[in-house]
Amino acid sequence: MTVLPLRPELRGCEPYGAPELDVPVRLNVNENPYPPSPTVIADIAAAVSEAAAGLNRYPERDLPALRAALAEYLDVESGVLLDREQIWAANGSNEVMTHVLQAFGGPGHTCLSFTPTYSMYPEYARNTFTRYVAGPRREDFTLDIDAVAATIEAERPAVVILASPNNPTGTALPQADVVAILEAARGRGPADSADGSGPCDCVVVIDEAYGEFRRPGVPSALELLTLTEADGAPRHPHLAVTRTMSKAFGMAGLRLGYLAASRELVDMLRIVRLPYHLSALSQAAALAALDHREELMSQVASLRDERDALVDWLRACGWIAHESDANFVLFGPFADREAVWRGLLERGVLIRVVGPEGYLRVCVGTPEEMERFRTALLAVTGTTTRRSGNEANHTKVNQEKNA
Structure with a gap:
């Protein structure tokens, strides 16, 4: 029997990943349900073909054209x-986050986040030998800013990661909260600054993977990057905002994430990126896709409308459904969410068991997919009436508590 020297902290771990099942309606990994048009496909193919003619050469190392686009x-x-x-770019926002923790995390450094949130954050930390600390959110999934500041003071993290909109809850951070957290992070990082001057700032990462889906009037943390001090220096040099082309752009298969x-x-x-980490083909495909940004983003408004209608429908049926600034909705509670998930799957609808106990997350699909989801959910749960308002919500919650 062969025994391999797997790192002790990896023993017993399973690879990350949502179920990949061949079913008619897949609403479990927050993809954009609309494929690119033939015109977009043709332009990407032409750009990749042109780039392929130079595959005997290494690609652009620091991605100047892509970063500008x-x-x-x-x-x-x-x-x-x-x-x-x-701007920085890499193979998905996963690699961008790994770069952040390779640069600022590591042995003796801490990464801080607040749960429930994206389940990959502790894995980024683990894979970079960074200690991971998770603080709690309030029951409505918002952050207690005083508690966040106190946790930063106590833990002295090198990196704080906050998703906005948050996954799996869909909730966005108010801009005032982001500013307060940035201030709390000043001088409260690890006490090992490069120049020996004492504690440094901790890097605050706002993960806006679903940022394009935010409701009108909800600002992006990107706006804070334009603020400067009187001498022209950036006011928040320790802020990073991550984005992706996977969600609103409908390019999940491209694997292109970026950071500002x-x-x-x-x-x-x-410093920590691998040489030539982003292939010439990936760069060419991304640039071609960005040339069609208006078309690729054209479905965002309809997906927002579909999301908001889904929240209203779920509430009318008696479930708690949280306001969302993403392309998914967290809803429940269910006495046996696994049974509901299995029942939906048997009817050809795949959603995600994730988040707080009793809750499920469904991604917004096409109108046809959402109608199939609604029909399947009513059948699985035995819900036959669409009651409205607080009475429906209260009744359903009490039924589940007593089940």
Whole structure:
């Protein structure tokens, strides 16, 4: 029998991943349900074909054209004009986050987040030998800013990661809370600054993977990157905002994530990136997709409307459904959420068992997919009437508590 020297902290661990099942309606991994058009596909294919002619050469190491195109996109999407030197990109936001923790985490450093939240954060920390600490959220999934500040003071983290909108709850952070957390992070990082001057700031990462789905009037943390001090220095040099082309852009198969931050922070990430980490083909495909940003983003408004209608419908049926700024909704509670999940699966609908006990998460699909989800959910739960308002909500919660 072969015995391999697996790291002790990895023993017994399973690879990350949601179920990959071949069913008619897949609403479990928060994908955009609309594929790219033939025109987009043709332009991506042409760009990749052109790039393939130079595959005997290494790709651009620091991605100048792609970073400039992403900066231009953020200006259009969020009204935030950044220099290309403030943008970093990698193979999905997963690799971007890994770069952050490779640069700022490691042995003796701590990563802090607040649960429930994205389940990969502790794995990023584990894989970079970074200690992970998870504080609690309130019952409504918001953050107690005083408690956050106290936890930062006590733990002295190198990195704080906060998803906004949060996964799996869909809740966005108010801008005032982000500013308060940035202030709390000042001078409260590890006591091992490079120049020996004492405690440094901790890096605050706002994960906006679902940022394009936020409701009108909900600001992006990107706006805080444009603020400067009287001398022109960035006011929040320890802020990083991550985005992805996987969700609203409908390019999950491309695996392209990116980050916006101060130039100083981005340059530190360049230290830990592998040589030529983003292939020439990935860069070409991403640039071609960005040329069609208006078309690829055209479904966002309809997906928002579908999401909001889903929240209203779930509440009318008597469940708790939380307001969402993402492309998914967390709903429940169920006495046996696994049974509900299995019942939906038997009817060809795949959603996700994730988040607080008793709750399920469903991604927003096409109108046809959502109608099939609603029909299946009513059949599985035996709900036959669409009651309205607080009475329905109260009745359903009490039924589940007493089940």
